[in-house]
Amino acid sequence: MTPNSPQPLSWTGIVRLGLVQFALGAVVVLTTSTLNRVMVVELALPATLPGFLVGIHYAMQVFRPRLGHGSDLGGRRAPWIIGGMAVLAAGGVLAASATVLMATELLAGVALAIAAFVMIGIGVGAAGTSLLVLLAKRTSPERRSAAASITWIMTIAGFIVTTAAAGRALDPFSGPRLVAVSSVVSMIAMILTLAGVWNIESKTPAPGMRHARTRDASFGEGFREVWREPSTRRFAIFIFISMLAYSAQDLILEPFAGMVFGMTPGETTQLSGVQHTGALTGMLLVPAINMLMPAWRMRTTAWIIAGCLASALALTGLALAALVGPPWPLRLSVLMLGVTNGVYAIAAIGAMMKLVDSGHRNREGMRMGMWGAAQAISFGIGGFIGTLASDAARRALPSLSLSYSLVFAAEAGLFVLAACLAARIGRPSTGKHPAGPMPSPANQGA
Structure with missing residues (x-):
């Protein structure tokens, strides 16, 4: 390292950036969990409506690769993180206000909600992508996996704290109370974001930062190169x-x-907190077992497969809960779903950090952006399909419980399919590169 080379992020810097993820989770959880419940139960609207709105939020995130590339143009991430969070926070308050408006002016409320969820999607995409780019470029290779785990766990912590606090603050429920709670959460999120990025770039500039214009022309070519990589495509x-x-x-x-x-x-809302608590437990369980119980240590792919299959079993339990009703221990089932999802998620993050350097060099941000876009598209489609299937089953079947049971069972089947796909992660390809010869050292970069 030369005297002029910038230093990578310290553990303190990584944790500070995790505050941004905490703030992102705090705002998003109210829009994806609490507001949709209010629309469906309190306002008696079709579940497809919040599914459509959240789908808009995820649709906006398909621009994650471009947003991350845009932050390269000026060489700084903090303005994009702060600006993205400001848009997200404003969108969160606007979404709560739109939900309240739906009670008296449905069309006006839906129109306002569409604008709000567009803002939420753009805000999450801008802040979240720039944060991941900052972590990828500013964190030393040996700390990348831990850095990703820390920020993901802090996202879940944001879910847990917000759902627990907001759950208590929302009872007894009223429209003005909903807007007030959302406003407080958004204000706290902005404060945490400012604290997280304050002076962090000036103290720890990214190693190997290039001037943005040198990479601008290579965006489209880089995207095609990354998609031709078998491991990247399989993981996506x-x-x-x-x-x-x-x-x-x-x-x-x-x-x-x-x-x-x-x-x-x-x-x-507190039930969602139980689920997120379980997810955090599952995320901590994997590294704890690997460190403290060597006999139980498994490869990352094995953990992913185990997490997917266990999640399928947990969803099967929810399918049974729908049929049995209140006697069933619902909180325990939701807790187990959170734990198994957490195991799957933390193992997938580990695989992501190992694969981010595979293939063409100097495409780490592009590769991460592609995976982020795949996740966003899937989340948007998944949320909408889940609500659409729920509404369709409720109309086609005589029993409300049976309709929910079938939807949960179908989700369990998807996790089984995911476990089969996970078996191919990291598997070396044979023969030539499927889209042509592998890149030479000249076009891989230094």
């Missing part, structure tokens, strides 16, 4: 299928708990 397909299963229950869990188990808005 796996992310799409597994996240489809992961997200399909997201928008129907709270309405399901309200309709079948008779829970209040505050109780179902």
